[in-house]
Amino acid sequence: TKHLLGIKDLTPEDLHLIFETADNFKDVINRPIKKVPSLRDITIANVFFENSTRTRLSFELAEKRLSADVINFSSASSSVKKGETLLDTVNNILSMKVDMIVMRHSSPGAPHFLSRHIDANIVNAGDGTHEHPTQALLDSYSIREKHGDVAGKKVVIVGDILHSRVALSNIFALQKLGAEVMVCGPNTLIPRYIRELGVKVELDIKKALQWCDIANVLRIQMERQQTKNFPSTREYAMYYGVNKQLLESLDKEITIMHPGPINRGVELTSDVADADNAIILDQVENGVAVRMAVLYLLAGRTQ
Numbered sequence: 001t002k003h004l005l006g007i008k009d010l011t012p013e014d015l016h017l018i019f020e021t022a023d024n025f026k027d028v029i030n031r032p033i034k035k036v037p038s039l040r041d042i043t044i045a046n047v048f049f050e051n052s053t054r055t056r057l058s059f060e061l062a063e064k065r066l067s068a069d070v071i072n073f074s075s076a077s078s079s080v081k082k083g084e085t086l087l088d089t090v091n092n093i094l095s096m097k098v099d100m101i102v103m104r105h106s107s108p109g110a111p112h113f114l115s116r117h118i119d120a121n122i123v124n125a126g127d128g129t130h131e132h133p134t135q136a137l138l139d140s141y142s143i144r145e146k147h148g149d150v151a152g153k154k155v156v157i158v159g160d161i162l163h164s165r166v167a168l169s170n171i172f173a174l175q176k177l178g179a180e181v182m183v184c185g186p187n188t189l190i191p192r193y194i195r196e197l198g199v200k201v202e203l204d205i206k207k208a209l210q211w212c213d214i215a216n217v218l219r220i221q222m223e224r225q226q227t228k229n230f231p232s233t234r235e236y237a238m239y240y241g242v243n244k245q246l247l248e249s250l251d252k253e254i255t256i257m258h259p260g261p262i263n264r265g266v267e268l269t270s271d272v273a274d275a276d277n278a279i280i281l282d283q284v285e286n287g288v289a290v291r292m293a294v295l296y297l298l299a300g301r302t303q
């Protein structure tokens, strides 16, 4: 395919191919010489209309490790502020002979819209509350690395499911890879359509954690909450915050994941976020190899 717009469009075989390619790149970037010439003469623009630390930096690093030429665009410091449209912005970038666009945008479907109007590879780096495909890929890759396989694992996604592109992409990826998926959070943060996706719903955090092998804990996205019908961060921490006492009350050890950024003391306490069974920084490390794999496969080049 030409684009990576969402996990929904991928087959299980696509996911396994991305992981096997990422295994090779993970070996490469752990060597003293971390760079390969795979994307030499390819130019990639990282076009970010929303804030990012992990996704933007790891795409940039992945591109540089593959020897691509890289330009970075941030809408906050751009002529978007003077009224330029998304399509005009991207067409101007492409006229500088850019081959691939990695884009984050607050509007669900923005990369899909672009894909109908431009002639370049597009990678969705997060579109509003819709999908964040490379996050789900690095999450499943990290589960595979820690647990040997994703198939057969019980994974609970905890928190703000309603506003989370990470939740939706993870649900698609985990199900395609044969995991059992549950979501857990306050009713007001669980969308009605989630049951139609074949996902279990549990409102009791202790029961959800007792059920799972792996808990992927999400941030409460205050910036996307448009009504007041949601818990405050204090209420959320009290009823759904994952803390050491809660984990010690289970009869087993579970793996803790978080896509970042963490709101320490809200969805996770620091003793949980920094514990040995938390693989949060492994997820970030794997993001570079997984994004190298995605860019390499989209470019369709052989070494």
Ligand code: CP
Pocket (backbone or CB within 6 Å): 051, 052, 053, 054, 055, 056, 126, 135, 259, 260, 261
């Ligand atoms: N996980 C994630 O997408 O983090 P950033 O928003 O910092 O890119």
